[in-house]
Amino acid sequence: MNQLLKKFPEEINRILARYPIDRKQAAVMPLLHLAQGEEGFVSRTALQEIAEITGISTTEVASVVGFYTLFHDAPEGKIRLQVCTDVACDLRGATEYLTELCEKLGIKPGETSTDGLITIEEVKCLAACDKAPLFQAQIGDEVDYHENQTPARTIDWLRSMSAALIGTPLKTISLEETKPEEGGSHE
Amino acid sequence: MSELILLRHREVAGLNQLKTYIADGGFETWKKVVTSRKPEEVLNDVKASGLRGRGGAGFPTGVKWSFLPNNIWPHYVVANSDESEPGTFKDRELLEFNPYLFIEGLMLTSFAVQANDAYIYFRGEFSQIAKKFDERLAELTAKGLLGDALFGTNYSLRIHTHLGAGAYICGEETALLESIEGRLGQPRLRPPFPAVAGLFDKPTVINNVETLANIPYIMEKGVDAFRKNGTEKSPGTKIFSLSGRVKKPGNYELPLGTTFRELIFKHGEGIINDAKVKAIMPAGASSTLIPATDAALDTPMDYESTTAIGSPLGSASVMVLDETVNISRVINNTVHFFSHESCGKCTPCREGNFWMSHISDRIESGKGKKDDIELLNSVATQMQNKCFCALGEFSTMAVVSGLQHFRADFEARLES
Numbered sequence: 001m002n003q004l005l006k007k008f009p010e011e012i013n014r015i016l017a018r019y020p021i022d023r024k025q026a027a028v029m030p031l032l033h034l035a036q037g038e039e040g041f042v043s044r045t046a047l048q049e050i051a052e053i054t055g056i057s058t059t060e061v062a063s064v065v066g067f068y069t070l071f072h073d074a075p076e077g078k079i080r081l082q083v084c085t086d087v088a089c090d091l092r093g094a095t096e097y098l099t100e101l102c103e104k105l106g107i108k109p110g111e112t113s114t115d116g117l118i119t120i121e122e123v124k125c126l127a128a129c130d131k132a133p134l135f136q137a138q139i140g141d142e143v144d145y146h147e148n149q150t151p152a153r154t155i156d157w158l159r160s161m162s163a164a165l166i167g168t169p170l171k172t173i174s175l176e177e178t179k180p181e182e183g184g185s186h187e
Numbered sequence: 188m189s190e191l192i193l194l195r196h197r198e199v200a201g202l203n204q205l206k207t208y209i210a211d212g213g214f215e216t217w218k219k220v221v222t223s224r225k226p227e228e229v230l231n232d233v234k235a236s237g238l239r240g241r242g243g244a245g246f247p248t249g250v251k252w253s254f255l256p257n258n259i260w261p262h263y264v265v266a267n268s269d270e271s272e273p274g275t276f277k278d279r280e281l282l283e284f285n286p287y288l289f290i291e292g293l294m295l296t297s298f299a300v301q302a303n304d305a306y307i308y309f310r311g312e313f314s315q316i317a318k319k320f321d322e323r324l325a326e327l328t329a330k331g332l333l334g335d336a337l338f339g340t341n342y343s344l345r346i347h348t349h350l351g352a353g354a355y356i357c358g359e360e361t362a363l364l365e366s367i368e369g370r371l372g373q374p375r376l377r378p379p380f381p382a383v384a385g386l387f388d389k390p391t392v393i394n395n396v397e398t399l400a401n402i403p404y405i406m407e408k409g410v411d412a413f414r415k416n417g418t419e420k421s422p423g424t425k426i427f428s429l430s431g432r433v434k435k436p437g438n439y440e441l442p443l444g445t446t447f448r449e450l451i452f453k454h455g456e457g458i459i460n461d462a463k464v465k466a467i468m469p470a471g472a473s474s475t476l477i478p479a480t481d482a483a484l485d486t487p488m489d490y491e492s493t494t495a496i497g498s499p500l501g502s503a504s505v506m507v508l509d510e511t512v513n514i515s516r517v518i519n520n521t522v523h524f525f526s527h528e529s530c531g532k533c534t535p536c537r538e539g540n541f542w543m544s545h546i547s548d549r550i551e552s553g554k555g556k557k558d559d560i561e562l563l564n565s566v567a568t569q570m571q572n573k574c575f576c577a578l579g580e581f582s583t584m585a586v587v588s589g590l591q592h593f594r595a596d597f598e599a600r601l602e603s
């Protein structure tokens with residue numbers, strides 16, 4: 001039984017209707033986004049189901065997942081915190097921002113916090129270079145921009161997200177050094 | 188400051204709401220064109236306007252449309268909303284704050300080449316924008332501005348969104364088509380060109396968001412009004428994305444032909460801490476590094492003049508470097524970018540960028556030897572003219588020009 005098809009019959013029909021009838025493969029990426037939105041990553045089962053819907057092999061679907069950086073084949077942090085350290089952002093302090101943030105959280109780029117809340121990643125230009133330092137947060141399949149950041153501002157946001165997503169306080173290395181921003185609301 | 192055409196939302200609040208856009212005269216041109224103009228008239232107007240592609244190559248837009256054969260159907264139009272060149276953030280502003288101008292441009296373009304289906308390819312990071320677009324397109328369909336038998340004519344148009352998932356190379360038009368078709372974003376061999384065999388092997392026009400956003404003005408106000416801004420060969424206004432070590436980074440819509448000096452010192456309000464400007468990268472990470480001499484600063488930013496001082500204008504993402512910046516670090520960043528974004532299809536680009544990042548890392552970490560500088564230069568020059576697509580060529584530009592003009596910056600990093 002194809003769970004994806006069973007769960008989203010209308011959505012999948014809408015997706016397929018965007019492309020010529022004999023070009024079902026074109027639906028691969030939208031379907032991957034749909035599956036990822038459900039589980040936060042693309043599972044083995046989802047790969048097979050998408051292959052079935054689009055009429056291509058599971059290997060082909062897996063190679064698409066492997067090629068694009070926003071598709072993930074394993075569950076990691078609930079929040080993928082992706083900091084741009086590309087040229088224009090680096091010129092405005094993004095690398096220093098990332099280093100400080102990592103120190104406070106006690107994880108390095110590519111690592112996930114022990115409570116499973118955050119995975120930090122270094123990414124390429126996000127088309128917001130005038131608002132550096134910035135990160136995007138990928139939660140499930142949703143991507144949100146957070147511009148003009150300081151480590152303190154980011155930690156504040158993470159505090160509220162930690163409460164909302166896993167119901168426990170945010171783990172930081174040096175809480176006392178992380179003063180909330182002026183006017184920032186937190187307990 | 189000249190009239191704001193593309194960034195009009197900065198003058199008219201709420202232009203990203205359909206009712207405001209319509210109240211401002213939006214979609215009147217669309218209705219008029221579909222009900223009273225011939226497709227070839229639209230094509231001829233755009234040709235006569237001299238509008239050139241804003242996505243990087245500066246190719247004349249009307250000429251590109253005219254390449255579509257009239258004996259192969261259907262035709263498709265694809266809007267390139269992949270915006271991924273480091274330093275470029277103009278399309279995103281349009282998509283968020285003046286989306287209907289772009290949509291109307293996409294509609295007019297589709298009508299000109301008689302496409303009944305058009306696609307907007309968004310980079311994966313724009314998922315929120317894409318979602319909003321699905322709502323906007325549904326609303327336009329409900330209002331009868333999109334859909335079947337428009338305004339009682341026999342012309343129909345549907346617009347679909349397609350969301351990428353993080354890959355710079357998908358901005359390259361043929362890789363973008365591969366990505367819509369559900370494959371890896373790797374460029375296609377040309378010919379055939381997309382105008383003849385593009386999306387789903389059918390004749391296809393691919394244009395950048397900003398290019399398309401210029402069309403409604405041309406069709407509403409006319410060719411002469413459009414040509415009032417800019418230069419003879421580079422007419423119109425352009426959005427310049429200004430970033431790096433300036434006081435006021437941001438998007439500035441200015442006539443093509445405005446000087447670097449005006450952009451950086453008047454609009455950008457000069458350099459942080461009033462430091463000395465050192466170099467300019469006019470086309471993002473794909474750019475040549477241009478030493479910021481007086482002559483360079485006084486160069487007009489149009490397609491010809493910028494090329495004449497060593498770098499294409501590209502999509503006009505002007506990154507400014509000042510005297511506090513070491514060029515070796517900038518190069519280290521660009522080679523890592525290209526190494527990460529190389530699609531892996533051709534060997535010179537894949538291997539060349541791998542080696543350039545290794546050598547550059549060695550230099551940056553203070554473990555480089557004198558020979559490494561020559562080695563870096565040699566890898567870059569050997570890649571030139573051997574890559575399958577422009578990405579590989581782009582990756583060598585900053586390296587070769589950086590070593591040519593700022594060698595001392597690299598030498599300062601060497602093992603003492």
Ligand SMILES: Cc1cc2nc3c(=O)[nH]c(=O)nc-3n(C[C@H](O)[C@H](O)[C@H](O)COP(=O)(O)O)c2cc1C
Pocket residue numbers: 239240241242243244245246248267268269270271272355356357358359360361393394395396398399576577578
């Ligand atoms: C590596 C590479 C990346 C590109 N990225 C983009 C991009 O992000 N957006 C864009 O509009 N064009 C990009 N282009 C240019 C497109 O291939 C194409 O020329 C453009 O979309 C055509 O539209 P225009 O004529 O309206 O400029 C890129 C080209 C290359 C070689």
Ligand code: FES
Pocket residue numbers: 084085086087088089090124125126127128129132273274275
């Ligand atoms: S370089 Fe970071 S958003 Fe563009």
